Structure formats: structure tokens, C-alpha cells
Amino acid sequence: MKFQGGIIAWIILLLLSGIGGVVLQASFQHQPRQAALHKTMAALALAQQALLAYANQPLGSTPCDMNCPRPGDLPCPDRNNDGDAESSCSNTARVGRLPWKTLGLGDIRDGSGERLWYAVAERYKNNPRKSPLNSDTPGSWIVRSAEGVSWDATQGNAVVAVIIAPMQPLVREDGWAQQRDIASSDLAKHYLDVSELGDNANAVENADDGFVQASASAHFNDVVWPVTATTMHRHMQQQVLAELKRALRCTLNSCVSFPLAAAVADSSCLGAGTLSRGQCLPATSGLGRLPLDAGAHWPLAVQHILDGDARHHWFQQNGWRELVFYQPGSLRATLVVAGEKLPLQMRTTETEKSSLAAYLEASTLQKLQIPDVNALAVPSNDSLER
Structure with missing residues (x-):
């Protein structure tokens, strides 16, 4: 009741001032x-x-x-x-x-x-x-x-x-x-x-x-x-991470080890074409790209998402292997999906694509304890999961 009384008093004051009618009319017209x-x-x-x-x-x-x-x-x-x-x-x-x-x-x-x-x-x-x-x-x-x-x-x-x-x-x-x-x-x-x-x-x-x-x-x-595009890309990164985590998850009683990562400088990992045996090989225990693991060391037996065949899976068809970085561990692996290309990041030539700094920002690399003087010291748009 006190609130209603205050409103009524305010309206009366406006009417007495000579401008209340105009204000009220504008207010009521504005509300719809x-x-x-x-x-x-x-x-x-x-x-x-x-x-x-x-x-x-x-x-x-x-x-x-x-x-x-x-x-x-x-x-x-x-x-x-x-x-x-x-x-x-x-x-x-x-x-x-x-x-x-x-x-x-x-x-x-x-x-x-x-x-x-x-x-x-x-x-x-x-x-x-x-x-x-x-x-x-x-x-x-x-x-x-x-x-x-x-x-x-x-x-x-x-x-x-x-x-x-x-x-x-x-x-x-x-x-x-x-x-x-x-x-x-x-x-x-x-x-x-x-x-x-x-x-x-x-x-x-x-x-x-x-x-x-x-x-x-x-x-x-x-x-x-x-x-x-930025909003969409963030959601796409999270979905790719979720799909990869399912592919890498070990459900066996006796889990085999994760394979080594492919070297970042391995140009055969790039693009959206089908990978063949001998390409994108496991090569480093450090951070690299997801390898074509011909030895089937992945924890799950069937790995369509990782087998490198662009003829039957979205991951290879759409060039995501180029944008995903992977670091194996004894009990778990680390996955990083690079965000969209930022100003000063060049990803056109094979030489440019062989640099981590072309994809990952300094703060992402710091989390992985990988120093890189060429990495951009800007807010990161990468997505990381362990």
C-alpha cells in the first residue's frame, strides 16, 4: 500500500507541474x-x-x-x-x-x-x-x-x-x-x-x-x-573435444598405452585427404598431432574417428587433425583444439603450419610447459582437456 501511495503521489506531482500529461502519455506509449x-x-x-x-x-x-x-x-x-x-x-x-x-x-x-x-x-x-x-x-x-x-x-x-x-x-x-x-x-x-x-x-x-x-x-x-563465426567455432571446438575424448577413452580391463604423437613438422598430417600407412607417424612423446596409428595402440579396437580415412568420417574429411594437438601420457592424454586463426597467426604454407605458435597462444603452451617465444601473448581461444 505504501508503494502504491508513492506512485499515486508521484503522478499527482507530475500533473500539477504541467508536464505530467506529456510524460505519462510518452511513458504509456513507450511501454508496449x-x-x-x-x-x-x-x-x-x-x-x-x-x-x-x-x-x-x-x-x-x-x-x-x-x-x-x-x-x-x-x-x-x-x-x-x-x-x-x-x-x-x-x-x-x-x-x-x-x-x-x-x-x-x-x-x-x-x-x-x-x-x-x-x-x-x-x-x-x-x-x-x-x-x-x-x-x-x-x-x-x-x-x-x-x-x-x-x-x-x-x-x-x-x-x-x-x-x-x-x-x-x-x-x-x-x-x-x-x-x-x-x-x-x-x-x-x-x-x-x-x-x-x-x-x-x-x-x-x-x-x-x-x-x-x-x-x-x-x-x-x-x-x-x-x-x-567466433561463437560457432567455440561450440565446434567443444564438440570435437568431446568426440575425441570418447574415442580415446579406455574401457578395457588392461589398457594399452597411448601411442606417441606425430611431429608438428610432419606435413603428411595436414589437409583433409585420406592418410595412408607410413604417413603422420607416431614420433614424439611431446606435443604433436594425432598420429595415424597403424599398430592399433589406441585403447578402443575400432577407431573410425582416428583412422585417417576421409572416405568415411567427418574428422578427416574436414581437416580437424591439422587443428588438434595431442600429448600422450602413461595414464591419460592431453588434447588441445586450436581456436580460429588470430591476427598475426599464419596457417597457409606447410612451413607456417609446422609451428605451434601458428595455432596455440602463449598461455595455452604455458599450461603445457612448452616455451615458445613466437607464441602470441593474447587471450587464448584454444580448448584444452586432459
Whole structure:
């Protein structure tokens, strides 16, 4: 009661001051907009969470010859507004609505009651897959912001997916009056807006005229949420670690020893092709790459994830062996998955790839008690498990 009395007294004071009517009107008009925006941001955050969960589905050890599921996979958009992802998405079909049924969500909507829109990057779509896909694979959608913040493919920080809340229909800056009915339900121009920075209804992948963020106005009210490559890569690293830990775990009564690591300078460990006997050999008790262990010293008998055959497993198909570092021990092994390439880290030539500093930061190497004067003294983006 004291609280209610305080509010009433505050309103009376505002009315007596002569400005209370204006303030109250603005306040009550502002509340619905804030509530709509709150619902919108919650829907966008939930959509990103669902996409990341989809991209991190358990992969198991079942052999797969072609188009194999892999860490980082994202569904194609829903192109006919039925909630289901399309079975494949070509160059012209990577923009549509968020496939909420495929993602296991309810029929989530923005604060205006509209379904969310969605775009997926070519290298991250789940059909047809384009390999390799790993933590060095950049995003390909550019998002420009009127506030000066942007995600730019030419700078290596583009996004892997874009989620858009279309909000209420309006007259676009180009004069197009949005109509939202069954006849227009699949035409992006009736839902997505245009600003001086670009047209969300006609965004082009891997080009300057991608998606745009801008302040709400009479002609623009899209709320654009980029799913960054960095965010996706962190989740991919954790999934690769989890899959490798399962592959290395010893379940036998009498466990055999872990094989030696392959030397970092062994160029036969690089790439995404099938490894043959005599390549990527065990060579060092220190930190190296996961070897092709022809002697079958791995604790488990069947090791599809480690056997080096790109014809039937995502690990080799997508070049993850190049990004994973391994140090054997008597009772346990240490695994490190390198994060995405940072500025000043070069991973193009075989010589560059033979350096630990091209993949791991100084703090990671310090944990492993490996000094390297060439390692970057910056916050690490590597993932380490023992």
C-alpha cells in the first residue's frame, strides 16, 4: 500500500507541474514498444541457442561415405513457411524463415507476432555440404550497422547465420508497401526492410551488400541478430573435444598405452585427404598431432574417428587433425583444439603450419610447459582437456 501511495503521489506531482500529461502519455506509449522489443530479443536469443544446439548434435562413430554430418552443421531455411527446413539449399535459397520445427522449437515469433527470418552461410549448410568445415572456416554473410559495428567477410569476422525479426509491416524506404497475407507470405520484400546501407530482402552472400542493422524508423524496423563465426567455432571446438575424448577413452580391463604423437613438422598430417600407412607417424612423446596409428595402440579396437580415412568420417574429411594437438601420457592424454586463426597467426604454407605458435597462444603452451617465444601473448581461444 505504501508503494502504491508513492506512485499515486508521484503522478499527482507530475500533473500539477504541467508536464505530467506529456510524460505519462510518452511513458504509456513507450511501454508496449519496450515489451515488444523484449519479446523480440528473447525470441532471437532462443533461436541462436537452438541453432548452436543443432550444430552440436552427437556424431558417434558410424562410418559415413558422403555428405557426412559434422560439427557446425546448420539447417537450410524454411522456404514455404511450414516450419520445416528445406532438404537442401542452393545459392539462391539460403534465405528464408527460421525452421522452428526442425530446430525443435515452438512457433516462436517476434514482438509483433511475426515469424523469424534466417540466412545460413554456404559452408555451414547441412545439404549439400561443402568441406572442409572447421574452426578456420570463415562466415560468409556480411552485416553492416548504422552504429559503426560491422561483421565483414573481407576482415575475417563475417557471420555464419543471420536471424531477423521483421516486426510490423511498413512502407519501405523505396516506397514498397508491405502486405502480409497468404499470397505474399514467401516474398521477403513484404517482411524485410531497406536502408541506405543495404536491403535485407535482397542481401547477397559474401558481398558488401549483405544484411544491415539500423535504428528503428518509419521505414525500417528489422531487428537483425548475427550468429558470429567466433561463437560457432567455440561450440565446434567443444564438440570435437568431446568426440575425441570418447574415442580415446579406455574401457578395457588392461589398457594399452597411448601411442606417441606425430611431429608438428610432419606435413603428411595436414589437409583433409585420406592418410595412408607410413604417413603422420607416431614420433614424439611431446606435443604433436594425432598420429595415424597403424599398430592399433589406441585403447578402443575400432577407431573410425582416428583412422585417417576421409572416405568415411567427418574428422578427416574436414581437416580437424591439422587443428588438434595431442600429448600422450602413461595414464591419460592431453588434447588441445586450436581456436580460429588470430591476427598475426599464419596457417597457409606447410612451413607456417609446422609451428605451434601458428595455432596455440602463449598461455595455452604455458599450461603445457612448452616455451615458445613466437607464441602470441593474447587471450587464448584454444580448448584444452586432459
